[in-house]
Amino acid sequence: MDHSSLLEDLRNIVGAAHVLTEGDLSAYTRDWRKRAEGTALAVVRPADTEQVAAVVRACSKHGASIVPQGGNTGLAVGAVPDTSGSQVVLSLRRMDKVRALDPANLTITVEAGCILQNLQETAEAAGFLFPLSLAAEGSCTIGGNLGTNAGGTQVVRYGNARELCLGIEVVTAQGEIWNGLTGLRKDNTGYDLRDLFIGSEGTLGVITAATMKLYPLPAARLTAWAAVPSMQAAVDLLGLAHKHLGAGLTGFEVMNQFSLSLVDKHLPQLRVPFWRDYPWCVLVENSDHESEEHARTQFEGLLEAALEAGCVSDAIVAESLAQASTLWHIRESIPMAQAEEGLNIKQDISVPISRIPAFVAETDAALTREIPGVRLVDFGHLGDGNLHYNVQTPEGGDAREFLLKYEDRINALVFDSVAKHEGSISAEHGIGSLKVDKLPSYKSAVALDMMRAIKTALDPQGIMNPGRVLSTQV
């Protein structure tokens, strides 16, 4: 590959100022959790879709592979280059415009580099809700959210990024532009290319813009915190919440005692409710299109029924927005408290909700039995069956040595239990390069064959984010 000739082509397309090759490029080349650092031939920052298409055509001509990147906040090491120094990082961050907001159609059309929080705020300023919500929302982009089919905390009501998207604009691996930016809720004119690109982690093409669904802003959002006697009780409470709150149920998070003890230890000012006396706590959010009063009455009905049924031991309903946001803050502080406590292994698994109690009981028992001193940080989005079933290294001792010795064994124990319960080893983070070697053990060979056939059909040169999702060695 003739690097200097490719660089010249790229400079001609986007301007020399937007082809970065010198200085500290670690914001683009290093995974933010520092699990991988690569070297880019160049970081290219196109200004519009035509430039993206021309960049892809130039890379195709020179046989250079392309790593599309949004906010570089991914959790599966899918958006940083490898160490070859021959890959081009295609950063979509300059393409951050809101192209259109259509109130009567309840849609907003934005470019891929738009920061999620900006999208949320633009929607809210126009009187609408854009419900996708996750920890990285201040720096992740909607293009990255779609590329990885991001989930987050509102999936129980609104679905993943996939379900919030009506249309996309894509630059194909051949450098052609597909304008699939439809705002239609019904369109049965051929294969669902939209959903094929969503979640493909940049391995089939580059999503450059999207038309997303909006919802009316709820009149009130109320948050409750409940102590529950068991995981089964938490599942029972979820069933009651569906019945009592209907579509008002917009969040349902579960946290075990140890995860809350870490928040209490490292962020004592947050005053975690109930955690000392109960094995599990649950956070429930009720979004109401009528009024706060109505939301409160609904919650009272739910909690009364739940206390009666024995699936709630104690509960509070936030009295103010400030208190509600503190409760959410406790839930969202678990990863930070884990980091304060030391090294840990993050999981992102899902199983059918009905099987979660058995999954947790069996997997807890297996890990405790086989891994000396292990500490389990079980928490996550119970409303959609997604647990961040994390493992903290033992108190004291050498955490690095522990991980070296046990990490593979722990992952195997967790993944095998997930497989037994018909779950997924990556619920919302994707495969990236982190789980690409694990996938063949946990995914049907027939499905993998079809994925490979599609990859070859749409990217015959294999230049789009190679080695991610699918291994390059067959």
Add this chain to the structure above:
Amino acid sequence: MDHSSLLEDLRNIVGAAHVLTEGDLSAYTRDWRKRAEGTALAVVRPADTEQVAAVVRACSKHGASIVPQGGNTGLAVGAVPDTSGSQVVLSLRRMDKVRALDPANLTITVEAGCILQNLQETAEAAGFLFPLSLAAEGSCTIGGNLGTNAGGTQVVRYGNARELCLGIEVVTAQGEIWNGLTGLRKDNTGYDLRDLFIGSEGTLGVITAATMKLYPLPAARLTAWAAVPSMQAAVDLLGLAHKHLGAGLTGFEVMNQFSLSLVDKHLPQLRVPFWRDYPWCVLVENSDHESEEHARTQFEGLLEAALEAGCVSDAIVAESLAQASTLWHIRESIPMAQAEEGLNIKQDISVPISRIPAFVAETDAALTREIPGVRLVDFGHLGDGNLHYNVQTPEGGDAREFLLKYEDRINALVFDSVAKHEGSISAEHGIGSLKVDKLPSYKSAVALDMMRAIKTALDPQGIMNPGRVLSTQV
């Protein structure tokens, strides 16, 4: 192709009684609207997924093409054989079992041949709602619904068949079984094969089973009927309904005066409200998880705001379930009233909701100007932007002659107007063979190229429902 050897193989797989070659096979070979009649080499009725896989392998070995079929109620002539006499109709009707119902996971797993209404009733008997609802529900199958991504009347709240499906089991074009029957709401482990098969109309493989979402049964369903002064007023009313009813808004249908005049003429016992004095009427459905009283209060708030805003001229709220079902019956009788009135052209188009008033005004004007005596039956699912913008032949005169002379011109006028307004020429019915020649004029060439590449990748022999969705001539 050695027909007798293939037939022998098929008899060995499913039993001679389930390989139909003699007698009246028109229930399988004739489109129910009688727009096409083919001849099958055989109609094969497998009992389970393994038999489906073996049938596909046998057809592949002999190079015979396969037409998958559910209830044969499709509207795009996609599920009957051609006239060659060499195609095998693969009827899924015997595979109609409910495999599992998981209350805590809110899912039901059924075989492809399960009749939609049986699925609805099984869900309801267990205390849940399966919301997919459409005119053919008494005879269409869930496999057909998924193959065509069926829509219907509840899409404004629950989405299409695609959005109601979590996992599918598929027999590939190679006769392999892919078990993708997951009940997970989050699973980011590779390309979205599920949504690729959904809506592919049997051209990529055969859907043999599916895991579908369930919802809590609403406590009450209330229906209102409103007269509105214009299509723009109907769109404004929809916006208010989203705000006032939130997720309670489960149906929003619009009907023009002429469509209601036909119901009044041919089914006078239905006593259509308001139609004489207003250009449009709207049917609104509110599903409430609390109570009928609460639903009524919600409706009163909506109608008060709408009368105030001038987007409703008059309105009634059904006082009983019987009255509500009569109102729905009026809406659903429009196609029958059209048939009574004589020949007509059916459309199934969508445009962004914000553009519907301009689309209807412009297209009405163009048709009235260019097609002498034309009568326009505008009605449909305004809540999701899908209109059945049908055209009735003129009163008196020779309807057949009129169609011969004007049908192509009418379709071109409507489709070109749809394209101008960034809409779809097939919102919920699919492409089948009926619109396969039209598609290249209204779909992006880049998208069509990707579709062809995927078809070739997954069905290299081209045996799955050839000539549907994609033309066999390139």
